[in-house]
Every structure is written in C-alpha cells, then in structure tokens.
Amino acid sequence: MEIDSLVGLFAAISRIDAACSVDDILQEFRSAIERYGLRYFLITGLPVPHDTDWSRQILVDGWPPEWYLRYMSEDYFSHDPCVAQCRHSPKPFLWDELPPAKLSARAKLVMDEAADFGMGQGLCVPVHVPLAGPGVVTAAGDRIEIAPSDVPFIETLCVHTFRRLSGLEQSGQAVDAAPLTPRERELLEWSAEGKSNEDIACILGVTRNTVESHQRNIRGKLDAANVSHAIVKALRRQEIQI
Known part of the structure; x- marks a missing residue:
C-alpha cells in the first residue's frame, strides 16, 4: 500500500469530517476525485426496480444538468446497466468493465449518450448499507486515469462521503465500536506498510486464512469497506500508527 496515497486519503477524509455543510463536504470530495479525471458524480440510493420516483433518493446531483434532464426524461434509470450491477455486487467497477455482449440495446444507448455529455468513462462504487437499500457513488469524466491500485482509495473516499452525507457516520467511527486486539x-x-496477506502470514508465522479472518474481523469492528478504509479509521481512533 502506498503510504503517500494513504496519507492523502486520511487527510481528505479528515477534511470531509470537519466540513460544516454539504457544500463544504462536496468541495473536498470533488477536489479529491478530480485528480483522476472524474469531473461529474451522482450520489444516490437505489430503490427497487420499476420505482417511478427513484430520484427522491438522490443525495447529490453532480451530473451535467443537460444529462440529468435527458436521463430523467428518457427513463434511463430503468435501463442503466450500472444500476443493475450495483444492486447485485458490492465491488466497485469501471464502466469499461461492463460486458458489452450482455448489454441490451437500451443499456448501450444509455452509456453511449452519457459519453455525448462528457462522461465517456466512469467508475461506480456500490454502497450496501445494513438494514437499508443499496446506494451508489458514480463518478465520470471524458477521460479518466485510474490505476488498479487507486481503486481501493477511491472506494474508501466514496463510501465515507456517502455515509457522511446520509448521516450514518457523523463522528467517523461507530459509537460502540470494539477496540482492536493487539x-x-x-x-x-x-x-499499511504495503504488505500483502501472503507477506503478513509469513511475517507473523500464521496461515493466509488466519490473516484473512483477522481482516474480516477488523473490517467488521470498524465498519470499513476495505483494508484502506480500515487503516484510515484505525488511524483516526489512534489504534495504529504509520
């Protein structure tokens, strides 16, 4: 894991938590994602299919206004392949990773027209909230530059911003969160030093399955989306140092 990227993520999340208004939160979020070429974004809940009033679950509309009007008037929500993928998978994905052979003609039209409005490439980060419906942070630009190693950091930022805006994470940590074990x-x-699970297993003299079990417990205690998110939360709780 890149320490510089982790420090930058920690700083961005700290600024988001310190923000006093939605506008301030979004300013910090926008500043953090623009470095990847992500200029536009939508942060929303995902209601059940065929919900004719899905837009009531939008937390933030950062799409080009013309695209939003087009999307709504043509009922593209019902045909958007990103929506379907986010409902069924918790993993972030690039728009380019959607399998073209499995897209309907209407779904292809949605993606093609998005490109006409400056959103030729994008990333979706599903947010699956316990006891609530799924949500998504989708961000796009005409041309984006996201390396595979960047995805966990972007995912962490998106999930944290979603929860901050939806009021699920006002303090940045669970109230009754159990402390981590030594x-x-x-x-x-x-x-945080960039070691893989295999490396850690070797260092600690345990199996990889044991390491992965610890990782699951850590994410559960910290309500973290991934390892990067867990590291940031543990740093903010002052349970670890880097």
Missing part, C-alpha cells in the same frame, strides 16, 4: 493492530500496521 494482533489485529499489528496486522493492520503491516497492511
């Missing part, structure tokens, strides 16, 4: 803190610090 072994969990040690393991997470090695992750």
